[in-house]
Amino acid sequence: MKPIIFPAFLLLLFWTSAFSQNKSSLKLTGKVTDVATGQPVEYASVGITDQLTSKVVNGAVTDSVGHFEIAGLGVGTFTINIDFIGYEKKSVKDVNVGAGGKTLEMGNIALTSSVKTLAEVTVTGQAAIIDNQIDKIVFNAANDVTSQAGVALDVLKKVPQVSVDIDGNVELQGNPNVRFLINGKPSSVFGNSLTDALASIPANQIKSIEAITSPGAKYDAQGTGGIINIILKDNRLQGINGSVNLAAGTRLENGSVNLNFRKNNFGLNAFFSGNKQLSSRTPSSQNRLSTSPTDSTQTRLLQNGFQDFQRSGYRSGIGFDWSLSKKDNLIGAVGYNNFSNSSSGITNISQTLLDPSGFPLSSSEILRNSTSKGGIAAIDWNLNYIKKFGKDGQELNVLYSSSFGKPRNSYYQLQNLTSERLPYAGASGNTPGNDKQTNISIDYSHPIKKGFIFETGVKTVLQNISSVADIRVFKPSLNQYVPDATQSYELGYDMKIYAGYLSTTFSLFHFLNVKAGARFEHTDVKIDFPNTSIPSYNNLVPSLIFSHNFKDEQSLKLAFTRRIERAEYRDINPFMNLSDPYNITTGNPLLKPEIGNNFELGYNKSFKNGGNLYIALIERINTDDVKPYTVLYPTYLIGDSTYVNVSVTNRQNIGIEYNSGVSVSGSMPITDQLNLRGNLMVTQKRVVNELLAGNVTNGTNWRFNLNATYQLPKDLILEGFGNYSSAINTIQGKRPQQLTYNFAFRKQFNHKNASIGFTATNPFTKYISQVSTIRTGNYISTTTVLVPYRSFGVSLTYKFGKLEFKKGKEQGNDFLHSAPSSDN
Structure with a gap:
């Protein structure tokens, strides 16, 4: 534990004690439900009025389970007003708040359906876009009009403490080891290529994104950086409705259709979405100088060429939710x-051999043609049973999810001397496979008393992967590729994880909220590869969060979580990718899991105008830290083939990494029309490389982004967004800086049920130059990649269908109809 943690903890106790002496820390909580079905009412507005002055003193909106919490009330007598479209407004009078600073539990407040019939309903209001909670930050994408075009990668760029680079790599608080979920569940959609998966989820299907920086014991321990949970839109309103979204541009195209149906207590949702990144040419060059350890001669390798890259994909699915009774739900x-x-x-290749004084001894000019492909086709399914009991918050949750995928990867390359027509060398590889995954979990929560909740559960994760490596080498004498039995193989990978956890939430000393838990995971991995054995291992993963809510919507928290980063199959698979025979990448079957110990001290302030501010001090310590590691070999034998002057890169457990940083994020309505959102993160990284006798690498990285939206008359919205990430030292060189920006505007019409938008990304520069360096004991390499990032696009959105608020014929209630509206 770093020295910063101890004074931070003392600061937390001092601050909470001081505030508890002079400010009211009373909280008022409750739950809003439907009187007929017992189901929670989401997004109902809860206002508190002082009965003496008749002034509104505070308010809140119910969450996805109908719960609300209002803090910082003073002494007095109040009236609670609950209101939501389709229900009769309800008031609870004479709520007495006395001194003492404790939580006042209102219990269950039931709303009755309105019996009025309306020709058309228009709902307006300023909804919060960013919500800071005790263990996570929630970005409500559905409330951000300009987020409705594009894909999940575009939305993630706006989430506080999340960064996305131009290649689609995602980091949370500067850590790339992130666990992704959809609606709180694992999905095979992320199995083969995270970037492809995130590029396939349309932004208009996303309700919110949760950046869970301090996951509790209930969550899987996988992901040292934390968890990102993508919550898709659902629809609890009666009737048939849906949306159609189309986007076309110079670089990206996507489209989606979403259809919802609900009758009484049964609902269906179906969707289809497709996307395509159009073919674009990426120029690149490499300048590498290596030194022979035997005779001190040097070899200069120059590679100049291009790659034409394209990506495509589609997703489809159907889901249902069925309220079997007031207490039983099946999804x-x-x-x-x-x-x-x-x-x-x-690629044009020039290779020159130099004597120790730098005089050329020999040279060769080579032309290489190369192709690589990747992808996956997968089907997944899940069934979730939720049982509620008599006590509010007492719940049993049983989840079964499974998937079957067929990943595929291949490469091809052929080389010939520029002075000759016929090729002299080449290789090809094809690795089809099968990926089967099953998750079974049982979770139970039990409220012991008010403010004291106990949770427990068990989970099993089963994964089985099989693949075949069909490797062929080019034979000049035959002028064709022939199978290479020395490189070809069949590989089997089997992982089983058995987990259980205990967690509790309670209040300490009437002002300190505590969430504590521990998770135990046993991992058993078997891999069918020669001379490779991976022992099973156990991990105890504790989590502890202290928090205190102050008056005026302020809170402070101190959190500790331990996380695991198990090696993914693609990191373990020893398949040699020879698409560039001078720079080979492969897997490492002997990777050990990385362990992350994360500390966070955070302060949150919410403002009455909808703005908020979050400041956090972050410390992350990773042991058995996993990093890509490159070694240059004068000669390297693969099967029967010998490669000369070749670098081999795989992932290694390099030692310990320390990350100390500060994160500042906020959203502020400057005027009724102008809103600013920004994120700043500065991280000091220190890596102790045990592969190089404890060599230490230090580096400072800072990231900043700013988003500005301006509401013009006639439902026209303008937006500007910029993102910058500085260069940073790595254990073997330097990672490049990045600067991206885009402009957009969107026009809504037809009662906001349709819209058209235009976007421009990096409109003033065609390419983003990425310069990376790698240094080892015997060589230095500089690689420059020009990424074609400039693009222009147009998007169309249309929402259709009638929405009906009703309680069903068996209860004798009339129907409440509304005009076409949103599907969220």
Whole structure:
């Protein structure tokens, strides 16, 4: 534990004690439900009025389970007003708040359906876009009009403490080891290529994104950086409705259709979405100088060429939710995903041998044609049973989810001397496979008393992967590729995880909220590869969060969580990718899991105008830290083939990494029309490389983004967004800086049920130059990649269908109809 943690903890106790002496920390909580069905009422507005002055003193909106919490009330007598469209307004009078600073539990407040029939309903209001909670930050994408175009990658760029680079790599608080979920569940959609998966989820289907930086014991321990949970839109309103979304541009195209149906206590949802990244040419060059350890001669390698890259994919699925009774709910879904990407190009290679004084001894000019492809086709399904009991908050949750995918990867390359027509060398590889995954979990929560909740559960994760590596080498004498039995193989990978957890939430000393828990996971991995054995291992994963709510919507928290980063199959698979025979990548079957110990001290302030501010001090310590590691070999034997002057890169457990940082994020309505949102994160990284006798690498990285939206008359919205990430030292060189920006405007019409938008990304520069360096003991390499990032696009959105608020014929209530509206 770093020294910063101890004074931070003392600061927390001092601050909470001081505030508890002079400010009211009383909280008022409750739950809003439907009187007929017992189901929670989401997004109902809860206002508190002082009965003496008749002034509104505070308010809140119910969450996804109908719960609300209002803090910082003073002494007095109040009236609670609850209101939501389709229900009669309800008031609870004479709520007495006395001194003492404790939580006042209102219990269950039931709303009655309105019996009025309306020709048309228009709902307006300023909804919060960012919500800071004790263990996570929630970005409500459905409330951000300009987020409705594009894909999940575009929305993630706006989430506080999340960064996305131009290649689609995602980091949370500067850590790339992030666990992704959809609606709180694992999905095979992320199995083969995270970037492809995130590029396939339309932004208009996303309700919110949760950046869970301090996951509790209930969550899987996988992901040292934390968890990102993508919550898709659902619809609890009666009737048939849906949406159609189309987007076309110079670089990206996507489209989606979403259809919802609900009658009484049964609902269906079906969707289809497709996307395509149009073929674009990426120029690149490499300048590498290596030194022979035997005779001190040097070899200079120059590679200049291009790759034409494209990506496409589609997703489809159907799901249902069925309220069997007031206490029983059944949810199920099945989906199919298909993603693919490919690149092909030509590279000119110049290789020169130099004596120790730098005089050329020999040289060769080579032309290489190369192609690589990847993708996956997968089907997944899940069934979720939720049982509620007599006590509010007492719940049993049983989830079964499974998937079957067929990942595919291949490469091809052929080389010839520029002075000759016929090729002299080449290789090809094809690795089809099967990926089966099953998750079974049982979770139970039990309220012991007010403010004291106990949770427990068990989970099993089963994964089985099989693949075949069909490797062929080019034979000049035959002028064709022939199978290479020395490189070809069949591989089996089997992982079983058995987990259980205990967690509790309670109040301490009437002002300190505590959430504590521990999770135990046993992991058993078997891999069918020669001379490779992976022992089973156990991990105890504790989590502890202290928090205190102050008056005026302020809170402070101190959190500790331990996380695990198990090696993914693609990191373990020893398949040699020879699409560039001078720079080979492969897997490492002997990777050990990385362990992350994360500390966070955070302060949150919410403002009455809808703005908020969050400041956090972050410390992350990773042991058995996993990093890509490159080694240069003068000669390297693969099967019967010998490669000369080749670098081999795989992932290694390099030692310990320390990350100390500060994160500042906020959203502020400057005027009724102008809103600003920004994120700043500065991280000091220190890596102790035990592969190089404890060599230490230090580096400072800072990231900043700013989003500005301006509401013009006639439902026209303008937006500007910029993102910058500085360069940073790595254990073997330097990672490049990045600067991206985009402009957009969106026009809504037809009662906001339709819209048209235009976007421009990096409109003033065609390419983003990425310069990376790698240094080892015997060589230095500089690689420059020009990424074609400039693009222009147009998007169309249309929402259709009638929405009906009703209680069902068996209860004798009339129907409340509304005009076409949103599907969220």
